[in-house]
Amino acid sequence: MSALLFAPYTMRDLRLVNRIVVSPMAQYSATPEGHATPWHLMHVGNLCVSGAGLVIMEATAVEPRGRVSPRCLGLWTDAQAEALRPVLAFCRAHGTAALGIQLAHAGRKGSVARPWEGQETVAPADGGWQPVSSCDLAYPGRPAPHPLSVEELAGMKEAFVAAARRADALGFDLIELHAAHGYLLNSFLSPLANRRNDAYGGDLPGRMRYPLEVFAAIRAVWPPGKPLGVRISATDWVEGGWTGDDSLAFARALKALGCDYVTASSGGISPSQTISPGPGYQVPYARRIQQEAGMPAMAVGLLHDPDLAEQVLQDGAAELIALGRGMMWEPRWPWHAAETLGASAPFPPQYARSHPSMRFGDPAKPFLERPAG
Numbered sequence: 001m002s003a004l005l006f007a008p009y010t011m012r013d014l015r016l017v018n019r020i021v022v023s024p025m026a027q028y029s030a031t032p033e034g035h036a037t038p039w040h041l042m043h044v045g046n047l048c049v050s051g052a053g054l055v056i057m058e059a060t061a062v063e064p065r066g067r068v069s070p071r072c073l074g075l076w077t078d079a080q081a082e083a084l085r086p087v088l089a090f091c092r093a094h095g096t097a098a099l100g101i102q103l104a105h106a107g108r109k110g111s112v113a114r115p116w117e118g119q120e121t122v123a124p125a126d127g128g129w130q131p132v133s134s135c136d137l138a139y140p141g142r143p144a145p146h147p148l149s150v151e152e153l154a155g156m157k158e159a160f161v162a163a164a165r166r167a168d169a170l171g172f173d174l175i176e177l178h179a180a181h182g183y184l185l186n187s188f189l190s191p192l193a194n195r196r197n198d199a200y201g202g203d204l205p206g207r208m209r210y211p212l213e214v215f216a217a218i219r220a221v222w223p224p225g226k227p228l229g230v231r232i233s234a235t236d237w238v239e240g241g242w243t244g245d246d247s248l249a250f251a252r253a254l255k256a257l258g259c260d261y262v263t264a265s266s267g268g269i270s271p272s273q274t275i276s277p278g279p280g281y282q283v284p285y286a287r288r289i290q291q292e293a294g295m296p297a298m299a300v301g302l303l304h305d306p307d308l309a310e311q312v313l314q315d316g317a318a319e320l321i322a323l324g325r326g327m328m329w330e331p332r333w334p335w336h337a338a339e340t341l342g343a344s345a346p347f348p349p350q351y352a353r354s355h356p357s358m359r360f361g362d363p364a365k366p367f368l369e370r371p372a373g
């Protein structure tokens with residue numbers, strides 16, 4: 001049987017050459033103004049020639065308080081869009097991957113130092129800000145956030161819309177809306193973070209309301225031919241928190257609004273989460289979303305064993321496989337996975353001589369190929 005991992009996949013007008021997705025990974029390497037730097041050119045450019053079908057750029061903030069750290073990427077100004085232009089130009093000229101961007105707001109987990117600088121709260125006097133959230137409940141150990149009023153929520157929705165318009169003008173193929181990992185939209189969904197008593201809190205429909213409104217507002221301006229997906233934390237891993245059943249309800253509501261896929265990530269809302277990551281540990285959540293809600297799922301989380309990634313697809317648990325750390329560690333993972341699974345993956349002609357058939361004179365193994373066009 002031919003490898004599903006290397007079979008094309010189509011969402012709306014976007015055809016991916018294979019099912020391998022580079023998961024969004026914050027690089028904390030923007031300028032203090034939120035502009036992309038040469039690091040992004042190297043990082044994203046490298047991943048675009050990796051043979052993956054889709055690269056989703058890191059969580060990109062829709063307003064200044066939406067950054068995790070003061071060095072996160074932003075898309076709330078035209079100057080930020082300009083700074084991203086060379087990255088897209090390189091990817092279009094040399095890459096074979098489609099290019100997505102994750103639009104995000106860090107919510108009550110914003111204003112911390114970069115991971116390698118300790119991730120402590122950055123005070124407003126030092127370039128930080130007061131975080132915002134669904135209510136004034138703090139993430140343990142962090143400052144109390146400003147609870148967003150209904151008027152402020154409307155403005156925030158416009159910030160997502162403005163960023164989506166900029167992403168379109170830049171030429172991104174896909175948007176992933178970040179509703180996971182304890183950030184702003186997740187802080188509406190989870191009962192552990194949302195204590196509002198208006199229409200945006202309370203029961204499940206109330207807690208889903210704002211993320212769904214943001215999704216619908218983006219969908220309304222994002223071109224009909226371009227896919228829009230959502231990343232969720234499919235479980236909080238905390239008793240009394242968001243569950244797999246809640247994720248099904250959310251996926252069904254997103255489906256009704258025209259969502260193209262849901263990524264089943266997990267956790268991040270509370271430090272008391274009990275979680276034991278292992279190979280494919282989040283796949284059961286993707287499987288339920290895909291099979292019970294009928295929503296195409298993107299599986300993620302320790303899926304860097306090619307046979308396991310292939311099995312997830314063969315089992316019908318997901319349509320797409322996202323890899324994060326595995327791609328940083330081994331950016332040629334798609335080529336090597338293709339060799340393992342007897343398939344082929346795109347590569348840049350500049351690197352043709354690295355192919356084993358060229359190095360070792362075994363032309364019987366042409367597992368690398370550049371797609372036509």
Ligand SMILES: Cc1cc2nc3c(=O)[nH]c(=O)nc-3n(C[C@H](O)[C@H](O)[C@H](O)COP(=O)(O)O)c2cc1C
Nearest residue numbers: 023024025026058059300301302303323324325326
């Ligand atoms: C350095 C780093 C940065 C990350 N940044 C993001 C991000 O910006 N948005 C997001 O949704 N997930 C982010 N993640 C999570 C990954 O996208 C992925 O879901 C997670 O690492 C699990 O997949 P893996 O086992 O293949 O790494 C990040 C992970 C790492 C290691």
